[in-house]
Amino acid sequence: MNAWSNDGLWLAGIAAVAGLTASAASLGWLFSRNRYRAAVPDSSYPPEVLESLYHHSPIAFALIDRQGRFLDINRDPADMIGYGKHEVSGKPFLSLIAEDMQEAVRGLFLRALQGEQISQEIKVKHKQGHAIDLFIQTSPLIRRGRTIGILAFIQDFSERRRSLERIRYMAYYDDMTGLPNRQYFKKRLEEKLASARMRGSMLAVCYIDVDQFKLVNASFGRDFGDMLLLQIAERLSRSLSEPGDLARMEGDEFAACLDNLSSAEEAQERLQEILSVLKEPFELRGVPVHITVSIGVACSGGEDDAATLLKRADTALHRMKENGKNGYLQHSEDMDHVAMEKLTIQHEMRRALENKEFVLYYQPQYDLASGQIVGMEALIRWMHPERGMIFPGDFIPAAEESGLIAPLGEWVIEEACRQNKAWQDEGLLRIPVSVNLSFRQFTEKNLTSKISGILEKTGLHPRYLELEITESMTMDVERASQDLRELTEMGLHISIDDFGTGYSSFHYLKTLPIGRLKIDRSFVRDIKQDPSDAAIVAAIISMAHKLQMQVVAEGVETKDQVHFLRSHRCDEMQGYFGSPPLSSNSAHALLMEKVNRPALPAYH
Structure with missing residues (x-):
């Protein structure tokens, strides 16, 4: 035990457990058993307690002399550093310290000898050669007023270090792809922006979204979708100069930083490189899958920060997806205005639903042979308290995007049904009212029960209720067939709106319970000037009649159009030639006036 007595070691043990490291002088004063016994009654801490603490303390501690040699350690250190107790006894502690830390630890030792208490993480060489992390706390040992060494309390910090690294990884990296996440990317982007400002160079932030990724998940399953994202991440990483320049933001969205740019043209060249690495198909279950991406780009300028650039890139991405996907689009100032306007409209629409600011207008539908009014289409309008009347084209896209289209569409159906029933109760014409059904409404599982309740x-x-759907809603023939049959079995009529502009298929026309086709106004407008439009309209009428369907021409505005439609035996028409959309009061007046009287010249 060299110069140290067992009493001294016991006292060191109790000091470690009792937390006396903050008082080196007290430890020295208590060093002898006599002084200890004078200070503490025998019944308090008998020698066997101190001995137990020395041998069984949960904290390892070592005694080091002024020359830096191990004099003793209270337990075998083999489980921490691989060396046994006998191997380290008398050995300089610096010989166990990793080379790159030896000078720093030597300085700590000298400071500890001068009376300073040290808390420090150090790296120690394990006997097998690898480095391990230890956390030490030191206290000088003072005997008769002289520092004779230090007492070092030692904890294995390796596991904690691994836990901290894991926490850091989870905080800054995406667990699936291994790429940096949004938080890390923003932090790195701030650093790159500061560097770019100092150099006077430009950088571009790219927000990347995988087109049609939901289709991949639906076709192959989410596990294969994750596999595809891994492959996309690997290819995108190859097109960037540094590993941290690509991050996975969320889902199928990535962000990239293109720095050291000299011009916007160079940014475009780099973007083409990104797109080019995705041209070759990916393979999933042995099936080649071609992937395209949409990219929103924002270039740095002035004092822009990371959050601003990311927001602009995201805004540009959103516009790119609206414009058809598969390409890139650079942010411009007008995009911020449009995005803010959408948010404002969505907020005001929620308020408008609560405040009953929406109203319905009604456009009559006429029988082309008799001229009688045979139906009304309900058209929504927004009576804004400040901006006046707003037409559907200015708010329906925002409603669809925000999900408000479902409650709005439900209100339209209920209001149209209520108004039609009120007219009938007054003895006016018993005619159907037609309402456009949104895609979101059509995909709701409880659509039939909702309409039945209304x-x-x-x-x-x-x-007396007709639902108008678009051609795209019928692409899932099996589901559409079931839903439409349930509705027609209730007694409702179904029509295809804007026919000819969507994914036309004769298969769904003969399979689904559709009663009428409404020819889109874009074909009707030029039937007298454009032979192609005239041929298309004539063909639609002929085909529909052979399938036992009625045909309604939309957007009819001139007498020549009426003559053409009559000559080809189109069943009904709707448009300004008959009447513009009318408020409920004006529609009521028209119905009163036209009851059982022709509204158009009869067909001859």
């Missing part, structure tokens, strides 16, 4: 609430017979 009809029951308003008292309108189902035969």
Whole structure:
């Protein structure tokens, strides 16, 4: 035990457990058993307690002399550093310190000898050669007023270090792809922006979204979708100069930083490189899958920060996706205005629903042979308290994007049914009212029960409600067929709106319970000037009649158009030639005036 007595070691043990490291003088004073016994009654801490603490303390501690040699350690250090107790006894502690830390630790030792208490992480060489992390706390040992060494309390910090590294990884990296995440990317982007400002160079932030990724998940499953994202991440990383320049933001969205740019043209060249690495197909389950991406780009300028650039790139990405996807688009100032306007409209629409600012207008539909009014289409308008009347084209896209289209569409159906029932109760024409059904409404599982509830609430017979759907809604023929059959079995009529502009298929026309086709106004507008449009309209009428369907021409505005449609035996028309959309009061007046009287010249 060299110069140290067992009493001294016991006292060192109790000091470690009792937390006396903050008082080196007290430890020295308590060093002898006599002084200890004088200070503490025998019944308090008998020698066997101190001995137990020395041998069984949960904290390892070592005694080091003024020359830096191990004099003793309270337990075998082999489980920490690989060396046994006998191997380290008398050995200089610096011989165990990693080379790159030896000078720093030597300085700590000298400071500890001068009376300073040290808390420090150090790297120690394990006997097997690898480095391990230890956390030490030191206290000088003072005997008769002289520092004779130090007492070092030692904890294995390796596991904690691994835990901290894991926490850091989880905080800054995406667990699936291994790429930096949003938080890390923003931090790195701030650093790159500061560097670019100092150099006077430019950088570009790219927000990248994988087109049609949901289709991949639906076709192959989410596990294969994750595999595809891994492959995309690997290819994108190859097109960037530094590993940290690409991050996975969320889902199928990535962000990239293109720095050291001299011009916007160079940014475009780099973007083309990114797109080019994705041209070759990916392979999933042995099936080649071609992937395209949409990219929003924002270039640095002035004092822009990372959050601002990311927001602009995201805004540009959103516009790129609206414009058809598969390409890149650079942010411009007008995009911020449009995005803010959308948010404002969405907020005001929620308020408008609560405040009942929406109203319905009604456009009559006429029988082309008799001229009688045979139906009304309900068209929504927004009576804004400040901006006046707003037409559907200015707010329906925002409603679809925000999800408000579902409650709005439900209100339209209920209001149209209520109004039609009120007209019928007054003895006016019993004619159907037609309502456009949104895609979101059409995909709702409880659509049939909702409409049934509305009809029951308003008292309108189902035969007087017609639902207009678009061609794209019928692409999933199996599901569409089931939903539409349930609706027609209730007694409702179904029509295809804007026919000819969507994914036309004769298959769904003969399979689904559709009663009418509405020819889109874009074909009707030029039927007298454009032979192609005239041929298309004539063909649609002929085909529909052979399939036992009625045909309604939309957007009819001139007498020549009426003559053409009559000559090809189109069933009905709707448009300004008959009447513009009318408020409920004006529609009521028209119905009163035209009851059983022709509204158009009869067909001859």
